[in-house]
Amino acid sequence: xPELSRFLGLIIRMYFDDDSEHHKPHVHVFYGENEAVVxxxxxxxxxxxxxxxxxxxxxxxxxxxxxxxxxxxxxxxxMPFDKIEPLS
Numbered sequence: 001x002p003e004l005s006r007f008l009g010l011i012i013r014m015y016f017d018d019d020s021e022h023h024k025p026h027v028h029v030f031y032g033e034n035e036a037v038v039x040x041x042x043x044x045x046x047x048x049x050x051x052x053x054x055x056x057x058x059x060x061x062x063x064x065x066x067x068x069x070x071x072x073x074x075x076x077x078x079m080p081f082d083k084i085e086p087l088s
Contacts, residue, residue, distance in 0.1 A: 001028065004071060005060070007086030010053055012060075014071055016078045025072040029057050040068045060087050 001013040004027060011030040018026075025040040029049060036047035042058040049057065061068055064084045071081035 002075075002081070003083065004068075004081070005064075005084045005086045007060070007088070008053075008056060010057060012057065012084075014075050014081070016075050019076045025069060027057075027061075027068070029053075040065065040072060056087060063087075 001015050003011060004014045005012045009031055013028045013030070015028065024043075024045065026037050026045055027040070029036045029038050031049055031053045034047070034049050034053070036049045036054075037045040038049075038054075038057055038061070039045055040061055042061055044054065067082075067084045071084065074081040
């Protein structure tokens with residue numbers, strides 16, 4: 001699964017052709033032992049994250065909404081996408 005971004009201990013990934021299970025544009029977020037599927041509008045669809053890390057991911061998604069949707073649109077068509085700038 002290609003990595004979309006990595007920052008502050010968070011790894012954000014996006015699968016290719018991954019629109020069948022959650023039926024909503026989303027990313028897979030990994031933080032230590034935690035894993036969550038978060039929609040591009042910031043809703044946790046599966047799993048969980050500590051609240052601080054959830055707020056970081058949610059804020060990152062808000063800042064990079066257009067880029068995230070572009071990556072999603074490419075990924076569901078099995079096309080490569082660019083990485084997105086991390087939070088610093």
